[in-house]
Amino acid sequence: MREIIQLTATDKIFRNITDEVGKMADKWGKSGLVNVFSKHTTCCIFLLEDELLHKADIRFFLDKMVPKWKEPEGDQKNIKYLHDLISLRNDVCVEEPINGHSHIRSLFFNSSEMVPVSEGTLLLGEWKDIFVVELDPGRPREIICTFIES
Amino acid sequence: MREIIQLTATDKIFRNITDEVGKMADKWGKSGLVNVFSKHTTCCIFLLEDELLHKADIRFFLDKMVPKWKEPEGDQKNIKYLHDLISLRNDVCVEEPINGHSHIRSLFFNSSEMVPVSEGTLLLGEWKDIFVVELDPGRPREIICTFIES
Amino acid sequence: MREIIQLTATDKIFRNITDEVGKMADKWGKSGLVNVFSKHTTCCIFLLEDELLHKADIRFFLDKMVPKWKEPEGDQKNIKYLHDLISLRNDVCVEEPINGHSHIRSLFFNSSEMVPVSEGTLLLGEWKDIFVVELDPGRPREIICTFIES
Numbered sequence: 001m002r003e004i005i006q007l008t009a010t011d012k013i014f015r016n017i018t019d020e021v022g023k024m025a026d027k028w029g030k031s032g033l034v035n036v037f038s039k040h041t042t043c044c045i046f047l048l049e050d051e052l053l054h055k056a057d058i059r060f061f062l063d064k065m066v067p068k069w070k071e072p073e074g075d076q077k078n079i080k081y082l083h084d085l086i087s088l089r090n091d092v093c094v095e096e097p098i099n100g101h102s103h104i105r106s107l108f109f110n111s112s113e114m115v116p117v118s119e120g121t122l123l124l125g126e127w128k129d130i131f132v133v134e135l136d137p138g139r140p141r142e143i144i145c146t147f148i149e150s
Numbered sequence: 151m152r153e154i155i156q157l158t159a160t161d162k163i164f165r166n167i168t169d170e171v172g173k174m175a176d177k178w179g180k181s182g183l184v185n186v187f188s189k190h191t192t193c194c195i196f197l198l199e200d201e202l203l204h205k206a207d208i209r210f211f212l213d214k215m216v217p218k219w220k221e222p223e224g225d226q227k228n229i230k231y232l233h234d235l236i237s238l239r240n241d242v243c244v245e246e247p248i249n250g251h252s253h254i255r256s257l258f259f260n261s262s263e264m265v266p267v268s269e270g271t272l273l274l275g276e277w278k279d280i281f282v283v284e285l286d287p288g289r290p291r292e293i294i295c296t297f298i299e300s
Numbered sequence: 301m302r303e304i305i306q307l308t309a310t311d312k313i314f315r316n317i318t319d320e321v322g323k324m325a326d327k328w329g330k331s332g333l334v335n336v337f338s339k340h341t342t343c344c345i346f347l348l349e350d351e352l353l354h355k356a357d358i359r360f361f362l363d364k365m366v367p368k369w370k371e372p373e374g375d376q377k378n379i380k381y382l383h384d385l386i387s388l389r390n391d392v393c394v395e396e397p398i399n400g401h402s403h404i405r406s407l408f409f410n411s412s413e414m415v416p417v418s419e420g421t422l423l424l425g426e427w428k429d430i431f432v433v434e435l436d437p438g439r440p441r442e443i444i445c446t447f448i449e450s
C-alpha cells in the first residue's frame with residue numbers, strides 16, 4: 001500500500017506526522033514495515049522525541065554547525081555557500097532563494113525512515129515520533145508512505 | 151518474520167549484534183532485507199567496522215562535536231542543553247537524568263539500518279558489522295528485527 | 301529482485317547512479333521500494349541534488365568537520381586519528397592507508413537508502429538523485445540493489 005501526505009508550506013521546522021502515519025497503518029492492518037519518504041532535498045524525515053526544549057537544542061546545534069552565512073576563511077571572503085553563488089549557475093533564475101545551508105543541514109537527518117508495524121500498529125517505542133524536518137521553510141511538501149508486508 | 155533482541159543495561163557505547171541478527175537470518179533462510187530498529191531515542195543502530203581505535207575516534211568526535219556540557223555563549227551562561235532544564239518541564243520528574251547531549255548525538259547515527267539477506271546469509275561485506283550505539287548508558291533496550299522477502 | 305552495481309576504483313567523491321538504479325527498476329516493473337546498499341565502511345549512499353557547487357560545499361564542510369589530520373589538543377600531540385596508529389594494530393599490515401577520517405566522515409551519510417518505486421519508476425522527486433559517496437578513493441566498490449514489492 002502507498003499513501004501520500006500533502007503538507008502545506010510552513011515556517012515550522014518540526015512537524016509531527018505520527019498520527020497521520022498511524023492512521024494509515026491502522027487502515028492497512030497488516031504487519032511489516034512502513035517507509036516514510038520525503039521527495040525533497042531540503043526537507044527530511046527523522047524519528048525524535050516530541051519535546052520542545054530538545055527541538056530548540058537541535059535548532060541551536062544546526063545554527064552552530066551549519067550557520068546560514070559562513071565565516072570568512074582564508075582567501076574566501078565571500079560568506080555565502082557556493083551553492084548560493086546564483087550568478088554562476090545556469091540552472092536557476094536570479095530569484096532563487098538562499099538555501100545552501102539547508103542542503104548541508106540535511107546531512108544530519110534522513111531522506112526516509114523505516115518503522116516496524118504490527119497488525120496495523122506502529123512499533124515506535126514510548127518516546128519516538130515521526131517528524132518532517134523542514135530545512136527550507138515556505139514550500140509545500142509531499143511525503144510518500146509505502147507499506148511492506150513481512 | 152519479526153524477532154526482538156532484549157539487551158540488558160550497559161555502560162558500553164558499542165554493542166556488536168551481528169551474530170544475533172545473523173542467527174535470525176539463518177533461521178529465516180530466505181532472501182530479502184532485514185530492518186534492525188531501535189525503539190529508543192538515545193540508542194541507535196549503525197553499521198561500523200569493529201575496530202577498537204576507530205570506536206575511540208568516534209567517541210572523541212562526539213565529545214568534541216556534542217560535549218555533555220555546552221560552552222557558555224553570548225547571553226546563555228547556563229551550560230546545560232535546554233532539554234536538561236528539568237525545572238521547566240512538566241513531563242518529567244526532578245530525578246530525570248541529564249541526557250540532552252545524548253539526544254543531539256543521535257543525529258550522527260540512525261534509528262534503524264537495512265541489511266540485504268541472501269538465502270539466510272547477511273550480505274554485509276568484509277568490514278561492516280551491525281552495532282547498537284548506546285548514547286545514554288544504564289538502560290535496558292529492545293531492538294526489533296523485521297525480515298522482508300524480496 | 302537483487303542486482304549488483306560494480307564500480308571501478310575512482311578519485312571522484314560523488315557518483316550519480318540514478319540511471320543505473322532506474323534501469324533496474326524499469327526491468328523489475330513492479331511497485332514497492334528499492335534498497336541501495338554499500339558493502340563498504342568508507343563508501344556511502346546518499347540522496348542529493350546533483351549540483352556542482354553544492355557538492356563543493358559538502359566537500360568543504362567535511363574538510364572542516366573531519367579534517368584528514370586532527371589538530372593537536374591537550375596531551376595528544378599526535379595528529380593522527382587513533383585508527384591510523386597502524387603500529388598498534390595487529391589486524392592490518394604496515395602499508396594500510398591512512399583513512400581514519402574517512403571512517404568518521406561516514407557518520408554524515410548512510411550505508412543504504414530506500415527509494416519508493418511505482419510500476420518500475422523511481423519516485424525521487426524533482427531534485428533528488430542517488431549518489432555513491434566515496435570517502436576513501438581508489439578502491440573498487442559493490443553496491444547491492446534489492447527490490448521489495450509493496
